[in-house]
Structures are given as C-alpha cells and as structure tokens.
Amino acid sequence: MSELRVISLEEVSKHNYEGVDKSCWIVISGKVYDVTKFLNEHPGGEEVITQLAGKDATVGFLDVGHSKDAIEMTKEYLIGQLPESEVSKSEKTAPKVAQSKGSQSSVLKDFTDIMTSPTWTNFLIPTTMGLIIYTAYKFIFN
Ligand code: HEM
Incomplete structure (x- = not known):
C-alpha cells in the first residue's frame, strides 16, 4: 500500500x-x-x-x-x-x-448490565419488596 x-x-x-x-x-x-x-x-x-x-x-x-x-x-x-x-x-x-440510536443502545446495555449483574442490591430490592408485601398481607388478614 x-x-x-x-x-x-x-x-x-x-x-x-x-x-x-x-x-x-x-x-x-x-x-x-x-x-x-x-x-x-x-x-x-x-x-x-x-x-x-x-x-x-x-x-x-x-x-x-x-x-x-x-x-x-x-x-x-x-x-x-x-x-x-x-x-x-x-x-x-x-x-x-449524542446519537439517538447510539445512546439508546448504550442505555439499554447499561440497563441489561445492571439487571444481569448479581450485586447485592439486586437481591436486596426484591427481597425487601417481598417482605413488605408479606407483612402487609399478614397485617390485613390477621
Ligand atoms: C466512513 C465513515 C462511515 C461508514 C463507512 C459508516 C457506515 C455505516 C454502516 C454500514 C452502518 C449500518 C450499521 C452497521 O453496519 O454498523 C452505519 C450506521 C450508523 N452510523 Fe455510520 N458510518 C460512518 C461514519 C459514521 C459517523 C461519523 C457517525 C456518527 C458520528 C455514524 C453514525 C451512524 C449511526 C447513528 C448509524 C445507525 C446505527 C443503527 O441503526 O443502529 N456513522 N454506518
């Protein structure tokens, strides 16, 4: 060349x-x-x-x-x-x-990364929600 x-x-x-x-x-x-x-x-x-x-x-x-x-x-x-x-x-x-398409896919990537990474906050949030629902259920039906 x-x-x-x-x-x-x-x-x-x-x-x-x-x-x-x-x-x-x-x-x-x-x-x-x-x-x-x-x-x-x-x-x-x-x-x-x-x-x-x-x-x-x-x-x-x-x-x-x-x-x-x-x-x-x-x-x-x-x-x-x-x-x-x-x-x-x-x-x-x-x-x-800022590319509309580009930034969208990088936001999507961040989102996917967060949702699939097993950090403790990702367990904590659903667990806490579950506990709240359970307590509320107990409270109402007792
Ligand atoms: C010689 C320079 C370039 C060539 C040959 C080129 C080629 C292409 C090709 C073939 C695609 C279709 C998708 C793919 O195959 O990746 C594409 C999509 C795209 N390109 Fe380029 N591109 C060039 C420069 C640029 C530059 C400088 C920008 C912006 C800074 C840009 C922004 C985009 C965007 C936003 C898409 C759409 C992506 C999508 O639909 O997901 N391109 N380009």
Whole structure:
C-alpha cells in the first residue's frame, strides 16, 4: 500500500460540508476520510456525519458500535492521515455527539448490565419488596 498523504486538521476543517463544493471530510482514529459521496448512502443518515464534517468523528463513530462491514467500508473513503503530532490532540477535542440510536443502545446495555449483574442490591430490592408485601398481607388478614 502506498504511503498515506498527511493532511492537517486545519485542512480537514475546510471540508466542513459548507462552501462551494459541500465536501465532507472526517477524522476517525487519526485517519482522514472524504465521505462526501457516501453521505446519501450512509445507513445512519447524512446528518450524523455532516454534524461532524471537518472534525474528528472518532468518538461518534466508535460510540455507534459500527459493524465489521462498516469499518471495512471506511477504507474506500480513506484519503490521508493526520500528522502524528495532531492525532491525540484531535481525539481529545473530538466532540461527543449524542446519537439517538447510539445512546439508546448504550442505555439499554447499561440497563441489561445492571439487571444481569448479581450485586447485592439486586437481591436486596426484591427481597425487601417481598417482605413488605408479606407483612402487609399478614397485617390485613390477621
Ligand atoms: C466512513 C465513515 C462511515 C461508514 C463507512 C459508516 C457506515 C455505516 C454502516 C454500514 C452502518 C449500518 C450499521 C452497521 O453496519 O454498523 C452505519 C450506521 C450508523 N452510523 Fe455510520 N458510518 C460512518 C461514519 C459514521 C459517523 C461519523 C457517525 C456518527 C458520528 C455514524 C453514525 C451512524 C449511526 C447513528 C448509524 C445507525 C446505527 C443503527 O441503526 O443502529 N456513522 N454506518
């Protein structure tokens, strides 16, 4: 594979889906992608990506939990990489986008984690409820 072109964040930021050509470049894990032509094909919709046009989209991209196929697809749009010195900076300042779908599934994950983890509070709550119902029952029917 040939060497990737080094593209600065400053240059990426010019392709922010505004301007004449409405180009849309994003950064994912230090790599620069031109997704202009992919926008209307994106299964997650255009807007989630255009919101991040010209910026680092690593956090958003990873947050969604894209499939292996999706990760594979990114290769098609790869046009370069950030200079080494800008990679961590870019990821640190990456805006965290609240994805309706993404956050929903992470809430669901947290919920599932809590409901399936055998911590003592998860036993305590139903046990206490059972005791209260039992006491109330005894009290009423005695
Ligand atoms: C080159 C970049 C990207 C590619 C090739 C890509 C590809 C895909 C594909 C194939 C899917 C269908 C589900 C899957 O296979 O995982 C998907 C869904 C989605 N993507 Fe992307 N995506 C890219 C960038 C992004 C970015 C930057 C964001 C937001 C920050 C995003 C947000 C979403 C969302 C919200 C969904 C819907 C998830 C769902 O329905 O559960 N994607 N993307």
